[in-house]
Amino acid sequence: MLKISRDDRQRVSFNLNGKKVHGWATTRMLLSDFIRYEIGETGTHVGCEHGVCGACTIRISGRAVRSCLSLAIQVDGMDIETIEGLTEKDGALTALQLAFRKHHALQCGFCTSGLLMSLSDLFNRKGKPSKDEITDVVGGHICRCTGYAGIIAAALEVASQR
Numbered sequence: 001m002l003k004i005s006r007d008d009r010q011r012v013s014f015n016l017n018g019k020k021v022h023g024w025a026t027t028r029m030l031l032s033d034f035i036r037y038e039i040g041e042t043g044t045h046v047g048c049e050h051g052v053c054g055a056c057t058i059r060i061s062g063r064a065v066r067s068c069l070s071l072a073i074q075v076d077g078m079d080i081e082t083i084e085g086l087t088e089k090d091g092a093l094t095a096l097q098l099a100f101r102k103h104h105a106l107q108c109g110f111c112t113s114g115l116l117m118s119l120s121d122l123f124n125r126k127g128k129p130s131k132d133e134i135t136d137v138v139g140g141h142i143c144r145c146t147g148y149a150g151i152i153a154a155a156l157e158v159a160s161q162r
């Protein structure tokens with residue numbers, strides 16, 4: 001069995017949801033694993049581990065990224081946002097999170113953190129995205145529970161309020 005000593009790992013530090021964090025990563029450690037197991041923030045979910053399901057989506061420097069397709073050592077010194085940091089500054093749920101609740105846009109919740117990170121990136125970039133733009137982003141995520149209608153309805157409601 002391959003043994004990895006601490007000497008084989010590199011120190012990685014970055015700003016996570018506005019706070020400086022650090023840990024140790026082997027060269028090939030995925031960012032999703034680093035966030036969950038080294039930092040201990042488990043709101044970022046891992047499904048397929050090859051960029052398809054979208055469950056692991058986070059924001060790096062403001063843009064939505066699959067954390068299972070990134071290496072931990074790639075983000076040293078960068079700004080990372082995960083679902084744990086998505087609320088408003090006072091801790092209140094965002095309009096998108098409230099709309100998800102209102103429109104029953106989640107059931108088991110496995111896909112939810114990734115969808116919220118991707119959609120919040122879309123709203124940040126587009127301001128008032130069209131239905132096609134929303135559908136395009138939602139289509140990049142796999143949800144096995146909801147049938148997507150509630151997710152689209154929630155995002156459309158937020159867009160209509162802008």
Ligand code: FES
Pocket residue numbers: 045046047048049050051052053054055056057066067068069
């Ligand atoms: S776990 Fe990253 S896209 Fe599925």
Ligand code: FES
Pocket residue numbers: 105106107108109110111112142143144145146
């Ligand atoms: S709510 Fe269960 S996978 Fe989307």
